[in-house]
Amino acid sequence: xxxxxxxxxxxxxxxxxxxxxxxxxxxxxxxxxxxxxxxxxxxxxxxxxxxxxxxxxxxxxxxxxxxxxxxxxxxxxxxxxxxxxxxxxxxxxxxxxxxxxxxxxxxxxxxxxxxxxxxxxxxxxxxxxxxxxxxxxxxxxxxxxxxxxxxxxxxxxxxxxxxxxxxxxxxxxxxxxxxxxxxxxxxxxxxxxxxxxxxxxxxxxxxxxxxxxxxxxxxxxxxxxxxxxxxxxxxxxxxxxxxxxxxxxxxxxxxxxxxxxxxxxxxxxxxxxxxxxxxxxxxxxxxxxxxxxxxxxxxxxx
Numbered sequence: 360x361x362x363x364x365x366x367x368x369x370x371x372x373x374x375x376x377x378x379x380x381x382x383x384x385x386x387x388x389x390x391x392x393x394x395x396x397x398x399x400x401x402x403x404x405x406x407x408x409x410x411x412x413x414x415x416x417x418x419x420x421x422x423x424x425x426x427x428x429x430x431x432x433x434x435x436x437x438x439x440x441x442x443x444x445x446x447x448x449x450x451x452x453x454x455x456x457x458x459x460x461x462x463x464x465x466x467x468x469x470x471x472x473x474x475x476x477x478x479x480x481x482x483x484x485x486x487x488x489x490x491x492x493x494x495x496x497x498x499x500x501x502x503x504x505x506x507x508x509x510x511x512x513x514x515x516x517x518x519x520x521x522x523x524x525x526x527x528x529x530x531x532x533x534x535x536x537x538x539x540x541x542x543x544x545x546x547x548x549x550x551x552x553x554x555x556x557x558x559x560x561x562x563x564x565x566x567x568x569x570x571x572x573x574x575x576x577x578x579x580x581x582x583x584x585x586x587x588x589x590x591x592x593x594x595x596x597x598x599x600x601x602x603x604x605x606x607x608x609x610x611x612x613x614x615x616x617x618x619x620x621x622x623x624x625x626x627x628x629x630x631x632x633x634x635x636x637x638x639x640x641x642x643x644x645x646x647x648x649x650x651x652x653x654x655x656x657x658x659x660x661x
Contacts, residue, residue, distance in 0.1 A: 392506070392507070392508065393507070393508045393509075393510050394474060394507065394508075394509060394510070394514065395474075395509065395510055395511070395512040395513060395514030396474055396475065396476050396477060396478040396509055396513075396514050397473075397474055397475070397476040397513065397514030397515055397516065398473075398474050398514035398515065398516070398517075399434070399471065399472070399473050399474070399515075399516050399517035400471075400472050400474060400507070401469060401470065401471050401472075402469070402470045402472065402485065402487075402505055403467055403468070403469060404468050404469070404470050404487065404489075404500045405467075405468060405493055405494075405497055405498075405499075405500055406457050406461060406463075406465060406466055406467060406468060406493065406494055406497070407468040407489065407491040407492070407493060407500065408461060408463055408491055408492040408493070409490070409491045409492055409543075409661060410436055410468055410489050410491035411436055411537075411661075412433040412434070412435060412436045412470075412537075416489060416490055416491070417433060417436065417470075417487065417488070417489040417490070417491065418430070418433075418487070418488050418489075419431040419433055419470070419472060419485055419486065419487045419488075420485070420486050421474070421475075421478060421483055421484075421485055421486075421507065422483050422484055422485075422486055422504075423478070423479050423481055423482070423483035423509075424481060424482045424483050424484075425479060425481055425483075427479075429475055429477070429478055430475075431472050431473075431474065431475070431485065432472065432473050432475075433470060433471075433472055434471045434472060434473050434533060435469075435470070435471040435533035435534060435536065435537060436468065436469070436470050436471075436537065437468075437469055437533070437536035437537050437538070438466040438467065438468050438469070438538075439466060439467045439468075439469055440464075440465075440466050440467075441454070441465070443581070447465070447584065448581075448583060448584050449584065450584065450587070452465075452584035452585075454584055455584060455585050456494070456496040457494050457496065457497075458582050458584060458585040459496075459585055460494040460495045460496040460497075461492070461493070461494035461495070461496075462545075462548050462615050462618070463580055463582075463618060464580040464581050464582055465584070468491075470487075471533055472485075473516045474509075474514060476514070478509045479509065480509050480510065480511060481508065481509060482506065482507075482508045482509075483506075483507060483508070483509070484504035484505055484506050484507060485504065485505045485506075485507055486504050486505075487500045487501065487503075487505070488501050489501060518530040518531065519531030519533065538620075538622075538661070539622050539623075539625060540622075540623070540628060540629070540660070540661065541578075541620045541621060541622045541623075541660075541661055542620065542621040542629055542632060542633050542658060542659070542660055542661070543620050543657075543658070543659050543660075543661050544558070544560070544617070544618065544619050544620070544621065544633075544635075544656060544657075544658050545618055545656065545657040545658075545659070546614050546615055546617045546618055546651065546655070546656050547614060547615075547651050547655045547656070548613075548614065548615045549613070549614050549615075549651070550613075551613070551614065551650065552588075552607075552610055552611045552612060552613065553607070553610065553612045553613075553614070553640050553641060553642065553643075553648070553650065554606065554607055554610045554612065554641045554642045554643035554644065554645065555604060555605065555606040555607065555612065555640070555641040555645070556604075556605045556612060556614070556616075556617045556638075556639070556640055556641075556650070557602070557603070557604045557605075557637070557638070557639040557640075557641070558601075558602075558603045558617065558635055558637070558638055559600055559601070559602050559603075559635070559636045559637035559638075560600065560601045560603070560621075560633040560634060560635050560636065560658070561599065561600055561601075561633055561634045561636060562575070562596070562599050562600065562601050562621070562629075562633055563629060563630045563631050563633065563634075564599075564623060564627050564628065564629055564630060565627055565628050565629075565630060566623075566627045569598070569599060570596050570599050570627075571596060572595060572596055573624075574623060574624050574627060575596060575601065575621060575622070575623060575624075576621075576622040576623075577592070577594045577601070577603060577619055577620070577621060577622075578619060578620040578621075578622060579592050579605070579616075579618075579619045580616075580618040580619060582615065582616055582618075586611070586613060586616060587609065587611050588607040588609060588611045588612040588613065588616060589607060589608060589609055589611075590605055590606060590607045590612050590616055591605070591606055592604065592605050592606075592619075593606075600636065601621065601633065603617075603619065605617050607643070608643075609643070610642060610643025614650065614651055620661075621633060629660055631660075632658045632659060632660055633658055634653075634658070635653040635656055635658065636653075637653075638650070638651065638652060638653050638656070
């Protein structure tokens with residue numbers, strides 16, 4: 360098996376951001392805290408829901424304390440998740456406030472920025488503006504300037520070189536960490552418990568062949584630190600209709616646990632948002648019961 364050897368600065372970044380995940384917070388400082396003009400820096404920007412590097416979604420500027428402002432190039436935005444075997448997935452996890460106040464899985468959003476080469480020496484801060492949503496328990500990134508000091512020297516953009524076997528190396532591709540275009544299915548939040556939830560959705564795509572399970576992935580948000588449902592998921596495709604069944608043997612499944620994403624193979628794309636054609640709720644004995652209706656759910660393309 361090939362073992363990648365990421366550059367030291369990326370290794371330290373991953374370690375420091377894993378720490379930030381403990382609190383789901385927005386960093387008040389870059390990593391590293393000082394940099395040269397032209398360097399690559401990284402920021403922990405909280406548990407952002409729906410953030411991307413597209414300029415219509417998120418922008419960033421550097422504002423020196425001495426005055427002026429400099430637009431920044433956002434190179435990559437991706438999410439980091441804690442190890443599922445760690446303390447962060449227990450019922451006493453420090454991530455519980457993040458999950459409970461955002462109704463999504465706990466993650467730490469990471470932003471990678473290539474600094475311009477003409478930044479002046481001295482202290483300042485990075486100001487970010489994003490349309491992404493944030494947990495109500497933490498500050499929105501738009502309200503949190505992130506300090507950075509520019510020091511003397513010629514900086515360089517990092518290529519994140521890694522070894523992929525037999526001494527060979529190549530530049531890392533941060534875009535591989537970014538989410539593919541996907542449909543996000545977001546349920547309402549309520550305090551009712553169920554044994555199972557079944558959804559059926561249309562999949563209007565550019566595919567010219569019938570879709571099968573090899574063309575689609577269903578990614579369920581993991582909220583288990585905050586729930587006791589012991590839920591599991593099965594899904595399949597029937598005539599371009601996606602069928603998703605989420606089940607709890609204990610009958611403690613919450614509606615919010617039916618949040619998931621639908622990811623297509625990159626050669627396909629959605630034409631329009633999938634539509635929920637059927638939504639059913641069941642108790643622990645398998646009897647159908649009342650619950651939310653399709654219009655209570657949000658389905659968006661991201």
